[in-house]
Amino acid sequence: MRSPASARPPPVGHATWAQRCWDHPGLYAVGCGSMPSVATSNPTLTMAALALRSAGAVARELDARDRPADLVPGAAL
Structure with missing residues (x-):
């Protein structure tokens, strides 16, 4: 079980290191979806x-x- 990798350019990843979506400027996908794999702890x-x-x-x-x-x-305004 894996989610799309962050900080990788498309088509491999979905977002930058700051979880900003590559395809939609100003859209941040902040949350657990950016985890590269299932965590074994909390x-x-x-x-x-x-x-x-x-x-x-x-x-x-x-x-x-x-x-x-x-x-x-x-300067003239």
Whole structure:
């Protein structure tokens, strides 16, 4: 039993290291589906770590996208 691998380009993987889908910009598939195989023990801490890493990537993407424009003094608006 395996799920699609993360951090591999299509068609092998479905998402980047931050669980961002390759085919749909802005779509993050955060959750247990990114586990490369079935865990033999409780995967709670692993899933929490992956979610935190993805949250940081989402925050950086939103900061870069929604950054206010730099205005040049004296330029026409």
